């Protein structure tokens with residue numbers, strides 16, 4: 420009897436085999452030389468775990484709380500545009516799987532299913548990610564709809580005044596197929612997304628037209644005036660910006676370099692985590708995304724100060740290969756791996772993880788291909 424994938428890498432292989440090359444490139448790719456994309460993964464190799472023994476681990480739990488909500492595991496689904504690129508059900512299937520697992524779902528402003536349909540399928544905490552659009556009326560309308568649909572927080576992405584130079588998309592002349600739309604936005608607003616010639620990217624063209632690059636800290640007040648929902652900033656990589664975020668009263672911060680898709684050469688997310696954690700008041704929830712692929716990775720991020728992690732591409736791999744069941748497989752594997760890690764590390768719950776769980780990885784040299792069978 421065939422055994423299903425035992426790691427996210429197995430699901431990745433299956434997704435790659437079935438997706439059209441230009442969609443694969445859009446999902447997997449980073450910007451420019453993809454150094455930050457690679458660095459996100461490599462940074463996890465800098466840490467070793469320090470297991471404690473003779474600890475009762477008969478009842479390990481992966482649960483945590485985040486902005487007042489209970490999570491079954493300290494994992495959320497990162498906001499990603501257009502889930503329908505990989506599966507006809509799109510974000511509603513993702514929402515179903517997140518709810519089943521007790522994971523957070525951060526729906527993207529460029530979701531390809533409506534906010535209301537996503538909320539109807541969602542049984543767990545649901546946040547909405549926003550870009551700072553020039554058309555502030557469209558943003559205000561979205562905030563209102565998100566509140567009405569039961570979204571519990573807003574996530575403003577602050578690392579994308581424009582889209583990074585994604586060479587794969589430029590080579591492919593990538594444009595989003597016209598039948599897949601950002602249905603929560605006016606079609607006039609997103610038209611450029613669907614056109615691109617050779618050497619151009621519809622995504623980048625769209626962002627140049629619609630994203631407002633004048634966004635500064637002072638603009639956060641505009642959002643605050645329109646909603647009582649908690650405000651989360653995504654895309655913070657420095658202590659300076661973490662301090663400013665706290666001073667401006669944000670409710671949580673996501674350490675992120677956008678999965679290596681924006682500023683190439685930017686710090687790997689895990690490398691930025693310690694300085695951001697040190698700069699924030701301890702009660703302010705901190706999340707990390709970028710390169711999280713195993714339960715061990717989650718444990719390392721939590722030990723360095725994250726309350727939870729967001730996972731991006733692997734969710735689209737799962738969605739591509741099995742719809743809601745495929746996403747459930749991804750979240751289930753992460754939970755299984757994290758639970759094993761906690762038990763063998765002698766830290767029975769996420770709250771038991773701190774810097775004492777980590778040491779520098781003591782062996783130098785290339786470890787390529789040593790990630791298991």
Ligand SMILES: Cc1cc2nc3c(=O)[nH]c(=O)nc-3n(C[C@H](O)[C@H](O)[C@H](O)COP(=O)(O)O)c2cc1C
Pocket residue numbers: 445446447459497498499500527528529548576653675676677678679680708709710711729730731732733
């Ligand atoms: C296909 C794709 C689309 C994305 N779309 C968005 C988006 O609309 N808004 C956003 O804030 N981040 C977006 N991201 C970035 C993710 O939220 C997240 O920061 C990143 O994927 C995390 O890294 P990982 O994929 O290595 O887990 C996107 C990422 C991918 C791969």
Ligand SMILES: CCCCCCC(=O)C(=O)O
Pocket residue numbers: 500529579612621622623625626677680
């Ligand atoms: C034209 C829509 C812009 C979508 C941007 C999605 C995104 O952030 C990404 O990383 O890709």
